[in-house]
Amino acid sequence: MSRAAAVIWFAISLAGSGAGLALGHVLAQALK
Amino acid sequence: MSPRRSLGIAAAGVAAAGYIAFLTCIYTGMRDVMRTSGGFCANGGPYVIAHQCSSGDVRLVVFGILGILVCGAVFAAATGWLDGSVLGSGLAMWTALFGALGWNFIDLGLSPPHGMHGSGGWIVSGVVFWLMALGGLAGALALLAGWIRRGGRPEEPEFAVTPLVRANVPGSPGAFT
Numbered sequence: 757m758s759r760a761a762a763v764i765w766f767a768i769s770l771a772g773s774g775a776g777l778a779l780g781h782v783l784a785q786a787l788k
Numbered sequence: 789m790s791p792r793r794s795l796g797i798a799a800a801g802v803a804a805a806g807y808i809a810f811l812t813c814i815y816t817g818m819r820d821v822m823r824t825s826g827g828f829c830a831n832g833g834p835y836v837i838a839h840q841c842s843s844g845d846v847r848l849v850v851f852g853i854l855g856i857l858v859c860g861a862v863f864a865a866a867t868g869w870l871d872g873s874v875l876g877s878g879l880a881m882w883t884a885l886f887g888a889l890g891w892n893f894i895d896l897g898l899s900p901p902h903g904m905h906g907s908g909g910w911i912v913s914g915v916v917f918w919l920m921a922l923g924g925l926a927g928a929l930a931l932l933a934g935w936i937r938r939g940g941r942p943e944e945p946e947f948a949v950t951p952l953v954r955a956n957v958p959g960s961p962g963a964f965t
Contacts, residue, residue: 757870757871757872757940758940759939759940761793761797761870761872762872762935762940764797765796765797765800765867765870765872768797768798768800768801768804769800769801769804769863770804771801772800772801772802772803772804772805772808773804773805773807773808775805776804776805776806776807776808776809776811776812777808777809777812779805779808779809779812780808780809780810780811780812780813780816781812781816783809783810783812783813784812784813784816784817784848787813787844787847787848787851788816788820788844788845788847788848
């Protein structure tokens with residue numbers, strides 16, 4: 757993986773993780 | 789950026805979101821069981837059960853486990869598809885899993901729920917979980933450091949592949965006469 761692709765991969769994964777944290781709280785409330 | 793690369797990065801982002809979302813479900817379910825039932829519960833069977841699992845906790849833990857397995861596999865596959873380190877992404881997920889669940893043990897072990905005595909076992913479990921998370925983090929950081937040292941180039945193969953059978957070209961160095 758090139759440097760540019762790795763940086764984009766990392767940034768998108770990090771942003772996805774942040775969104776996942778918010779989504780997880782909503783999902784947990786819905787499943788509870 | 790090529791369509792293949794765009795698709796891989798999008799898949800990695802969605803899978804990372806799913807992984808953390810389902811990890812949050814496991815975290816919430818585990819914490820709820822620890823708070824309300826002293827850390828263990830059961831359902832069904834012929835015996836009288838002291839701590840019945842609530843259906844919400846069962847859903848949180850079951851969907852959470854299935855979810856992180858699926859999303860984790862997609863994240864690792866997308867990373868591999870982009871020629872990234874599958875091992876590195878796996879170690880990062882390992883660190884997140886054991887770090888988060890270890891925090892539940894440590895946090896509730898240090899300030900146990902009302903009426904609960906003897907939470908030393910939770911602290912021990914939390915320390916073990918955090919040691920496991922630390923192992924994963926150390927491995928992921930070592931891979932990252934190696935990648936930075938190589939300047940983003942792929943790793944050199946550990947074994948040089950030399951042909952066992954070669955043509956005998958007369959006049960060339962090492963040719964049989």
